[in-house]
Structures are given as C-alpha cells and as structure tokens.
Amino acid sequence: MLLVLSEEHKEHLGFLSEVDPAVVGEFGRIAVEFLKKGSNPKIYEGAARKLNVSSESVQHGVEGLMYLLTESSKLMISEVDFQDSVLVLGFSEELNQLLLQLYLENRKEIRQILGKLAPSLPHYHNLEWRLDVQLASRALRHQVKPTVTLKLHLEDGAKRSARVLQTDPATLQHLIHELERALAELKSSHCRRILRNIK
Amino acid sequence: MRFRFCGDLDCPDWVLAEMSTLARMSSVKMKLLCVQVIKDLLDEGIDYDKVSKLTSDAKFESGDIKASIAVLSFILSSAAKHDVDSDSLSSELQQLGLPKEHTTGLCKSYEDKHSALQEKLREISLRLGRLEAVNWRVDYTLSSSELKQVNEPTVQLKLQAQDPETDSTQTTVVTITADKFRVLLTVNR
Numbered sequence: 126m127l128l129v130l131s132e133e134h135k136e137h138l139g140f141l142s143e144v145d146p147a148v149v150g151e152f153g154r155i156a157v158e159f160l161k162k163g164s165n166p167k168i169y170e171g172a173a174r175k176l177n178v179s180s181e182s183v184q185h186g187v188e189g190l191m192y193l194l195t196e197s198s199k200l201m202i203s204e205v206d207f208q209d210s211v212l213v214l215g216f217s218e219e220l221n222q223l224l225l226q227l228y229l230e231n232r233k234e235i236r237q238i239l240g241k242l243a244p245s246l247p248h249y250h251n252l253e254w255r256l257d258v259q260l261a262s263r264a265l266r267h268q269v270k271p272t273v274t275l276k277l278h279l280e281d282g283a284k285r286s287a288r289v290l291q292t293d294p295a296t297l298q299h300l301i302h303e304l305e306r307a308l309a310e311l312k313s314s315h316c317r318r319i320l321r322n323i324k
Numbered sequence: 325m326r327f328r329f330c331g332d333l334d335c336p337d338w339v340l341a342e343m344s345t346l347a348r349m350s351s352v353k354m355k356l357l358c359v360q361v362i363k364d365l366l367d368e369g370i371d372y373d374k375v376s377k378l379t380s381d382a383k384f385e386s387g388d389i390k391a392s393i394a395v396l397s398f399i400l401s402s403a404a405k406h407d408v409d410s411d412s413l414s415s416e417l418q419q420l421g422l423p424k425e426h427t428t429g430l431c432k433s434y435e436d437k438h439s440a441l442q443e444k445l446r447e448i449s450l451r452l453g454r455l456e457a458v459n460w461r462v463d464y465t466l467s468s469s470e471l472k473q474v475n476e477p478t479v480q481l482k483l484q485a486q487d488p489e490t491d492s493t494q495t496t497v498v499t500i501t502a503d504k505f506r507v508l509l510t511v512n513r
Contacts, residue, residue, distance in 0.1 A: 255450040263511065276450055277490070287451055289488045 128210035137189035153227040155192040198235040247281035342395040355429035404441035454487035
C-alpha cells in the first residue's frame with residue numbers, strides 16, 4: 126500500500142533536500158523525540174539560527190517528518206512501499222536510505238504510542254477487600270452477619286477513582302461463578318474458531 | 325503442594341521460577357537486599373542505588389533486579405499476612421529450592437521485623453470514611469423571630485470525615501437540641 130502525500134506535505138519535506146543528510150538525521154532524531162515526549166518550539170529556533178533559514182521551514186520540516194513516520198507506522202507499510210512513497214519526493218538515494226532506517230528503527234515504538242491514543246474506559250488498578258461480621262446493631266443484638274467490603278480502584282488515563290461496594294458472601298460466590306463462566310467462554314469452540322481466523 | 329506462607333495454597337509459578345535468580349546472589353548480599361525490601365514494605369523508602377550495587381556482582385539485568393525485589397516482597401508480606409513463624413518459613417523456602425544460607429538470612433530479617441510488618445499491614449487494611457476531627461460548641465438561644473423567650477441550649481457538632489471514594493476530607497455540621505443530644509449519648513453508651 127502506497128502512502129499518498131498531500132502537496133503541502135511534499136512542500137514541507139522539500140526543505141529537507143536542501144540541507145545536509147547529517148542534518149536530516151538530526152531532524153529525524155528530533156522528530157522521534159517529539160513523538161515520544163511532545164514538541165519543544167525552542168529547538169526549532171536554535172536549529173534555524175544554525176542553518177540560516179526561517180524557523181518556520183525547520184518546524185515544517187520536522188513536523189513533516191513526524192507525520193510521515195506516524196502515517197507509515199499506522200498503516201504498517203512494508204520497506205518497499207515506504208521507499209516507493211518516498212521516491213515521489215525526489216530525494217537523493219542517501220536521504221531515502223536514511224528515512225527508511227529511521228522508519229524501521231522506530232516503527233514499533235511509534236505503534237505503541239499510537240495504540241495508547243485510542244479512547245478507553247476506566248480500567249482496573251487495584252482491589253482492596255475486607256471481611257466484616259456484624260455482631261449487633263441498635264435495633265437487634267446477638268447477630269452474626271458476614272459482609273465483604275470492596276474498594277475497587279480504577280484508572281482512566283491520568284485520573285484515579287475508587288468505588289466502594291459491599292456484598293454478602295453468597296452474592297460474592299455467585300459473582301465469582303459468573304466471571305469464571307465468562308472466562309470459560311473463551312475456550313468454547315465458537316471463540317476458538319474466531320481467534321484462529323484473526324491470527 | 326500446599327504452603328503455609330501462601331495461605332495453604334499452591335505457590336505461584338513465578339515465585340518458583342525466581343528462586344534460581346535469588347540463588348545466583350551470595351547469601352550476604354541477599355540478606356542486605358532483604359533489609360532494603362523490608363524498608364520498602366514499611367514505607368521507609370528503598371535505596372535503588374544500594375540495590376543495584378548489591379546486584380551488580382551477580383550481573384543482574386534490570387529485569388532480574390525487578391524480579392528479585394518482587395519475589396522478596398511477596399514472600400515477606402505473604403508470610404506476615406498469614407502469620408507464619410520463621411522456622412516453618414525456613415523449611416518451606418528450602419522445599420522450594422532456596423539454598424540454606426539464603427533461607428537463614430531471609431528468615432532472620434523476617435523474624436526481626438515480623439511485628440513491625442504486621443503493624444504496617446494492619447494500618448493499610450481497608451478502612452472507609454475515617455473520622456478525622458470532631459469540634460463542638462454549645463449555644464444558648466435567648467429569643468428568636470418566632471418566640472420572644474426561647475432559652476434553649478443547643479449543641480453544634482462539626483465532623484470532619486474522609487470520603488470513602490475520593491479520599492478527600494468532607495465536613496458535616498449538625499445542630500442538635502439538648503434532648504436529642506442526650507438520647508444520642510445514652511443510646512451509644
């Protein structure tokens with residue numbers, strides 16, 4: 126599958142052919158850093174001063190590289206397809222090889238970062254539990270009533286929340302039984318057939 | 325195989341697997357590592373530099389260091405949780421394949437800090453809505469817009485409790501008449 130680059134994108138990346146391949150390597154490294162940790166505009170100005178060009182062209186060049194890398198990693202395109210897509214930009218052979226190396230080395234990590242961007246529900250972080258026995262209350266003395274108190278800690282991105290739940294042991298047994306049935310469903314022939322076909 | 329320190333259940337597979345990792349360290353270094361892990365369990369802070377110095381002789385990679393800390397934390401906290409005495413712990417660890425010198429070192433550290441560990445575990449057990457502070461004030465109402473002579477004492481109570489779900493402090497202010505307050509005190513005696 127070939128990557129289709131828009132005219133604007135090609136123009137931004139066109140700037141890269143005007144500088145040394147070493148500088149392009151440096152830009153590539155900066156692009157990967159920005160993908161991992163977020164962008165830092167001060168670096169654009171420093172690079173622009175050293176190369177004697179406008180900081181805007183540097184910014185476009187780096188952002189163009191970032192977009193190229195994320196799109197290629199997203200679609201998981203093969204080496205050949207990547208080289209063909211980059212050929213369109215009319216770079217030198219050395220530059221093409223450099224870009225290919227950059228793509229192959231960082232592909233896995235970029236895919237991991239992109240994976241975390243999908244929307245998600247709050248997920249399990251921790252479960253604390255406590256077994257209590259109620260012996261008496263204001264209304265009734267000499268009781269024996271066991272209860273299980275649970276505090277379920279959930280995490281949603283950076284937010285932590287907790288829910289307090291209380292149940293008696295019989296309901297807890299039923300809950301465990303239902304959850305084990307859900308796990309056993311994975312081993313049914315229907316599920317196995319689907320999993321086999323996905324792999 | 326049922327182990328007392330695992331609560332009369334089977335020992336988890338990963339604990340069994342990491343016994344060989346622990347055996348790669350010398351027993352002296354392992355005892356020092358135990359001391360660090362106990363400090364971490366008691367919330368006194370773990371010194372990762374010391375840990376990496378201790379494990380550098382055995383040429384542990386970062387995965388091995390994490391695994392050894394995890395397995396020592398599990399053994400020590402699980403043994404404290406199930407109130408296992410150090411002799412049983414020692415024989416059970418030797419059954420799992422931990423060499424004798426390592427086992428004696430570990431059990432000595434466990435025995436020293438046994439009650440401190442149990443205290444700490446008791447502290448971090450689940451507790452909902454802790455009462456943090458109670459402030460009170462007795463007022464005497466002389467008169468009001470409804471009645472010229474009221475002459476009633478009232479108690480104002482300010483309760484600061486921890487909200488069980490958000491762990492933030494919630495303040496509740498209640499005003500109680502004298503009779504109701506007397507009922508509250510006598511019933512709860």
